[in-house]
Amino acid sequence: TDEARIVLDNLGDRTASLFHPTLRLGVAGLSRAGKTVFITSLVHNLLHGGRLPLFTAQSGGRIARSFLEEQPDAAIPRFQYEDHIRTILEERQWPQSTRAISELRLTIEYESASGWSRMFSAGKLSLDIVDYPGEWLLDLPLLDKDFATFSTEAIARAQLPARAAMAGEYLALLAETDLSAPSDEATASRLAAAFTRYLRECRADTTALSTLPPGRFLMPGDLEGSPALTFAPLPVDRSVTYPKGSIAALFARRYAAYKSVVVKPFFREHFARLDRQILLIDVMQAINAGPEAIRDLETALTDILVCFRPGKTSWLSSFMTRRIDRILIAATKADHLHRESHPRLESIVRRLVDDAIARAKFSGATTEVLALASIRATHEANVTQDGQRLPMIVGTPMAGETIDGQTFDGSSETAIFPGDLPANPARLFETGGPWNNAALDPVTFVRFKPPRLEQTAEGFTLSLPHIRLDRALQYLIGDKLA
Numbered sequence: 001t002d003e004a005r006i007v008l009d010n011l012g013d014r015t016a017s018l019f020h021p022t023l024r025l026g027v028a029g030l031s032r033a034g035k036t037v038f039i040t041s042l043v044h045n046l047l048h049g050g051r052l053p054l055f056t057a058q059s060g061g062r063i064a065r066s067f068l069e070e071q072p073d074a075a076i077p078r079f080q081y082e083d084h085i086r087t088i089l090e091e092r093q094w095p096q097s098t099r100a101i102s103e104l105r106l107t108i109e110y111e112s113a114s115g116w117s118r119m120f121s122a123g124k125l126s127l128d129i130v131d132y133p134g135e136w137l138l139d140l141p142l143l144d145k146d147f148a149t150f151s152t153e154a155i156a157r158a159q160l161p162a163r164a165a166m167a168g169e170y171l172a173l174l175a176e177t178d179l180s181a182p183s184d185e186a187t188a189s190r191l192a193a194a195f196t197r198y199l200r201e202c203r204a205d206t207t208a209l210s211t212l213p214p215g216r217f218l219m220p221g222d223l224e225g226s227p228a229l230t231f232a233p234l235p236v237d238r239s240v241t242y243p244k245g246s247i248a249a250l251f252a253r254r255y256a257a258y259k260s261v262v263v264k265p266f267f268r269e270h271f272a273r274l275d276r277q278i279l280l281i282d283v284m285q286a287i288n289a290g291p292e293a294i295r296d297l298e299t300a301l302t303d304i305l306v307c308f309r310p311g312k313t314s315w316l317s318s319f320m321t322r323r324i325d326r327i328l329i330a331a332t333k334a335d336h337l338h339r340e341s342h343p344r345l346e347s348i349v350r351r352l353v354d355d356a357i358a359r360a361k362f363s364g365a366t367t368e369v370l371a372l373a374s375i376r377a378t379h380e381a382n383v384t385q386d387g388q389r390l391p392m393i394v395g396t397p398m399a400g401e402t403i404d405g406q407t408f409d410g411s412s413e414t415a416i417f418p419g420d421l422p423a424n425p426a427r428l429f430e431t432g433g434p435w436n437n438a439a440l441d442p443v444t445f446v447r448f449k450p451p452r453l454e455q456t457a458e459g460f461t462l463s464l465p466h467i468r469l470d471r472a473l474q475y476l477i478g479d480k481l482a
């Protein structure tokens, strides 16, 4: 049974950990939140002794050596660290984003801070970093829902004003589908494809919606085109028994298969084995898209955080052993704002997850919120304009980015005033406020090129610059290196 397997996995992990201390760190976030960049910078900074003042094991000189090792799970793709760091440092481009689960083992040899432990041996900790799409967590709530419930909710969402235009093709197809008629694969594929296209459009930069289950429709991993992903919500009537071979019966069966062969194995084999979790959020993208996107992000985060709350979902709670004891919720890309705005960015994240955290209580897990930049692509400057001091950020916009009608070619630095975030996060949720008016768009958001590595006067090359990556590390693994 699922339960027995999880218990065995956990037992196996713990026994292995006795001989070889290991920490499994999950890195999740919706697509383009910054998972790949976060892991790449974290590894680079640990391998190259980066400047991490608040990560005390490193700043206190207690880390003897960090190195990459073969990962323990042979069946999970390896996180392509070498490719990603090359893209960043040599091409000054951003790496290929996360598309499926991957893993990397980084082993740290350290000296314990307490003389007592130091007497016995030097410490060694293997950090198994597990990178996976946050979209997959949005599938957990489906486990408790049958096809009719899932369909009713999904169709109601598709009919919301913010989504109806994007869902037009799918809703029109639904209207002309006879649920009881014998189905064929062409009809099935057409419906599934229209539904998937609608979810993808909701994810586009200008709309930036987040609550878009089923998760694999957006992030199929290696399941693209498989029958388990070839279904769509249908307006089925619970009191009707649909004939065998009808589209309604077919999709109900595929939905059940999706849950048993896709969703459950992921939670059982990967999620249930994590010790710590960081959840990355791209708040600026949602702010730029407007209040609908902000509200939808809040819903998605609530759904995601439910996964970390044993007791809520019957299936998961049956075996969750309360393994995860720390969850860090981090707003990424903070280098797009002047540091004066960071406290406001953090309070926006707090507002987004407050309800979920308060309701969850997380039975034993502590949570923390912070704003970080895994790789800092900008620096700050203060410019005085008409006697007023403007806190600006300076960076090299990527080729093709435009600000105020000016298009950049990726070769020159520019200073921009990124704008202010509201002091009261509630304003971001208000429809029709200045935050929803393109002419008054408060935050200027362009993509900057990754930075060049700086050299010290002595000719040493520094590792990737960041904002608060050290605080994140201290919270996530610092206590294990104490």
Ligand code: GDP
Pocket (backbone or CB within 6 Å): 029, 030, 031, 032, 033, 034, 035, 036, 037, 038, 094, 095, 096, 097, 098, 332, 333, 334, 335, 336, 372, 373, 374, 375, 376, 377, 447, 448
């Ligand atoms: P993933 O889908 O979660 O793996 O997202 P990525 O890590 O690929 O990040 C998506 C994009 O966000 C990148 O291509 C960068 O343009 C941008 N990005 C991510 N992290 C940072 C950061 O720390 N600073 C800046 N300036 N941009 C970032």
